[in-house]
Every structure is written in structure tokens, then in C-alpha cells.
Amino acid sequence: MRELSLHILDVVENGITAGAGRIEIRVEESLAADRLKLTVRDDGPGMPPEKASNPEDPFITSRTTRRVGLGLSLLAAAARRCEGDLTVAAEPGRGTEVAAVFRHSHIDRAPLGDVAATLAMLIIGNPHIDFAYSHTVDGDEFSLDTRELSEGGADLSDPGTVRLVEQGIREALATMNRNSGREETSHAQADH
Amino acid sequence: MPKLTIDDLKRIKEETTKATALRHDGEVRIKITVHMGTCGIAAGAREVMKSLMAEMAEADRQDIRVVTSGCMGMCSSEPNITVEVIDSEPIVYQHMDANRTRQVFRRHVLQGEVQTDFALAKL
Ligand SMILES: Nc1ncnc2c1ncn2[C@@H]1O[C@H](COP(=O)(O)OP(=O)(O)O)[C@@H](O)[C@H]1O
Ligand SMILES: [Mg+2]
Numbered sequence: 001m002r003e004l005s006l007h008i009l010d011v012v013e014n015g016i017t018a019g020a021g022r023i024e025i026r027v028e029e030s031l032a033a034d035r036l037k038l039t040v041r042d043d044g045p046g047m048p049p050e051k052a053s054n055p056e057d058p059f060i061t062s063r064t065t066r067r068v069g070l071g072l073s074l075l076a077a078a079a080r081r082c083e084g085d086l087t088v089a090a091e092p093g094r095g096t097e098v099a100a101v102f103r104h105s106h107i108d109r110a111p112l113g114d115v116a117a118t119l120a121m122l123i124i125g126n127p128h129i130d131f132a133y134s135h136t137v138d139g140d141e142f143s144l145d146t147r148e149l150s151e152g153g154a155d156l157s158d159p160g161t162v163r164l165v166e167q168g169i170r171e172a173l174a175t176m177n178r179n180s181g182r183e184e185t186s187h188a189q190a191d192h
Numbered sequence: 193m194p195k196l197t198i199d200d201l202k203r204i205k206e207e208t209t210k211a212t213a214l215r216h217d218g219e220v221r222i223k224i225t226v227h228m229g230t231c232g233i234a235a236g237a238r239e240v241m242k243s244l245m246a247e248m249a250e251a252d253r254q255d256i257r258v259v260t261s262g263c264m265g266m267c268s269s270e271p272n273i274t275v276e277v278i279d280s281e282p283i284v285y286q287h288m289d290a291n292r293t294r295q296v297f298r299r300h301v302l303q304g305e306v307q308t309d310f311a312l313a314k315l
Contacts, residue, residue, distance in 0.1 A: 001234055010233050017262045063263065071230040114238075121241040125226065125260030144196035152198035159248035159258070164201045171204075172196065 001074065003113025004102075008038060010071045011098050012122055012131075015042030020095070022130040022147075025119075027112065029104060029137045031180065035084075036104045036112075041097040047090040055088045055098070075100050082106035115173060119144075120166035127157040135173065137180045142172040221255040222301055225274040229263020232270040236289060240271045243290040247297040256301060269312055275300055286312040 001007050008025060015023050020042035028037040046052075051060040056076035061069030075098075076086035084101035102109045119133055123146055134143040144165070146156055154161050226232075226241050244258050264272055269286035275296065276282040283306055285296055292310055299305045 006233050006238065009228070009238060010230050013228050013233070013260075013262065016260075063265070069230075074230065117238055117242055120245065121226075121238055121260065124245060124258060125228070125241065127259075142194075142196070149196070149198060149201070154198055154201055157257070159245045160252070161201070163245065163249055164204045165196065167204050168196045168200045 001078070002110060004036075004038060004078075004110050005113040005115045005118040007071075007075045007078065007100070007110075008040065008115070009118045009122065011038075011040045011075065012042075014071060014098075015040065015044050015096065016126055016129060018042065018044035018047075018096070020044035020129065022132070024132040025134075027115070027133075027135040029135075031104065031138055034104045036102045036109070037099060038102075039097060039099045041095060043095040046092040046094060047088055047096045049090065049092075052088040052090040052096070055086055072098070078102075078108075078110065082109045116166045116169040119169060120162050123156050123165065124159055124162045133169075135176070137176050140176050140179055142169075142176055144169065218254040220257045221278045222257070223276045224256065224258045224297075224301065225276070226258065226260045227262070227264045227270070227272045227274070228260045229265075229267070229270070231267035232263060232272065235270040237271040239290050240273060240288045240293045243293045244273075244297060247294060251297075251302060253302075266312070272312065277301075277304070284312040285310045 012023055012025065022043050024041045026039040048062070054060060055072040058068040058070055058073040063069060072086065079086045079100045079102055082102040083106060084103060086098070086100045088096065088098050090096040119131065122131055130147040132143070132145045134141060149165070150156055156162055224244060226237055226244065228237050241260070248256065248258060266272060271288045272284055272286050273288055273293065274282050274284050283300070285292070285307065296307050296310060300307050
């Protein structure tokens with residue numbers, strides 16, 4: 001995938017397909033340690049143990065529409081190419097946590113890409129699921145929780161409202177990037 | 193760096209000219225589904241969704257819903273979207289991009305003209 005945020009979208013879709021009600025997404029950038037970690041955690045039924053211990057094996061899939069499952073194997077390959085790895089922790093009935101680590105400065109590391117658009121589409125497309133997002137760059141943090149926004153009176157099934165959320169994320173991440181002294185990753189590049 | 197709050201949303205809303213309701217109810221008459229498997233995502237489903245959201249905000253129609261769902265298994269024709277108008281058969285559109293999506297939204301969703309050139313099949 002061209003952007004890490006598209007991998008995030010894909011891994012989150014797995015949790016949604018599995019029946020999760022709440023999904024937490026974490027992006028941790030440590031410039032000091034030259035490390036970038038993506039974590040997606042859901043409260044679904046838990047990835048089958050066979051897949052959890054071999055996430056890069058494309059032939060383990062519960063889908064019936066096609067013989068191979070590509071999402072996790074693609075992410076594992078991307079992480080390994082960047083001196084990182086993919087790990088899965090799953091507990092039957094309690095949920096799944098997928099974590100991918102990359103060397104931050106690795107030449108093959110895809111840019112984070114348009115996180116704001118990714119979250120916006122998850123929110124609008126899945127009104128019954130709660131999403132929490134947190135993003136740290138060294139000591140700086142930005143977070144959001146759709147449940148809190150809904151409880152505060154935001155109608156997240158309304159596209160206009162979700163666009164406000166998207167813009168809020170975009171602004172916050174731009175500020176965080178500026179604070180860390182770079183103009184990197186969180187803005188959409190042209191897709192071609 | 194703080195949390196995104198309702199107050200942030202209100203502030204952004206005040207800063208943007210187009211007013212949007214913070215709450216609404218009503219009957220859904222048209223459902224648009226964006227299919228979101230790995231292939232669809234890699235092929236550009238997020239851009240399709242983005243253009244749908246922009247069209248939705250513009251149209252400001254409470255009876256239209258956009259949802260996402262998993263892969264349909266038709267990887268070679270991704271990104272796919274399905275348009276379901278109440279009391280009509282669902283139409284699946286294939287190889288969608290931002291422009292085709294805009295056209296389908298404006299002609300089919302808003303005006304009821306199925307865009308047969310882009311249609312994959314009737315389900
Ligand atoms: N969050 C999850 N919860 C439960 N099962 C999961 C989860 N993520 C992945 N799986 C299982 O792992 C399989 C492979 O996932 P993936 O590599 O994304 O391919 P695909 O989604 O195309 O099947 C899925 O079919 C599913 O059985
Ligand atoms: Mg998948």
C-alpha cells in the first residue's frame with residue numbers, strides 16, 4: 001500500500017468484519033529511537049490462534065469470497081522490509097491487537113499518509129462502532145474518541161459533522177508535526 | 193497536545209461557512225455502500241469515500257446514507273460501490289474513482305438515472 005494509513009484502514013476493517021464494537025488505533029512515532037509503531041486493538045471475538053501465530057500466512061483466512069487473505073501478510077511484509085515486524089495478540093472472546101513496527105527513517109517506509117481521511121471514512125461508514133485514535137510524536141500527543149464526541153452531542157452519522165472532525169484531526173496533526181520540526185506524513189499526497 | 197472535543201468541532205464549524213446540523217433524524221431512502229476489502233482499499237476506496245462525503249455535505253440530504261462494508265470478493269473490479277434506492281434493485285458500480293463517483297452520485301443518487309456504463313450487474 002502507498003500509505004501506512006491505508007494499512008490501518010485495512011486492519012481496522014478486519015476488526016469490523018469480525019464484529020468489534022470498539023476499535024482503538026495508536027500511532028507512536030519516536031524520532032529519538034527512530035521507530036514508528038502502529039497498533040490496532042479491537043474488542044471482537046479474537047483472531048483464530050492459528051492465524052494469530054502466523055499472521056503473514058495468506059492462506060489462513062475466514063473469508064469465503066476468495067482463497068487468500070492479503071491484508072496482514074502485506075502489512076507484515078512492509079514492516080519487515082523496514083527492519084520491523086508484525087505481532088498479533090488475541091484472546092478468544094475478548095479481542096485482538098495487531099502491532100506493526102517500522103524503522104522510522106527507513107527508505108522503504110511508506111508515509112503515514114492521510115490519517116484524517118482514513119478516520120473520517122471509518123467514522124461515517126460505521127456509525128455503530130466507537131473509534132479511539134491516539135497519536136504521539138516523542139512527548140507530544142493528540143487523541144480523539146468518537147464515543148465522547150457523540151456523548152457531547154455530535155451526530156457522527158452526519159457527513160458535515162464528520163468533515164469537521166476530519167478537519168480537526170488534520171489541524172492537530174499538522175500542529176504536532178510543526179512542533180516536532182517537520183512537515184511530514186500527515187497530509188495527503190496526490191495519489192498518482 | 194489535547195484531545196479533540198466538541199468545542200473544537202464548534203469552533204471549526206464557526207470558522208467554516210457552510211452550516212451543518214449537529215443532530216438529525218429521518219427515514220433513509222437511499223443507501224450507498226463502499227466495499228472495503230484489502231483490494232478495494234489498495235485500489236482507491238478511500239478516495240471514493242472522500243468524494244462521496246464531499247457530495248453528501250454539498251447535497252445536504254438527510255435521506256441518504258453512506259456506509260462501508262467488507263470485501264465483495266470481486267477484487268478485479270474494485271473499488272466497488274453499491275447504490276440501493278428504496279423499492280428498486282441495488283446497482284453495483286465497478287472501477288470507481290473520484291470522478292465516476294461524483295457522476296453516479298449526481299445522476300443516479302440525486303436524479304434516479306442509473307449509470308449503466310459503470311454498472312457491474314444487478315444483484
Ligand atoms: N481483528 C480480527 N479479529 C478476528 N479475526 C481476524 C481479525 N483480523 C484478521 N482476522 C482473521 O484473519 C484472517 C486474515 O486476515 P487478512 O490478512 O486481513 O485477510 P482477509 O481479511 O482478506 O481475510 C481473516 O480472514 C480473519 O479470519
Ligand atoms: Mg483483511
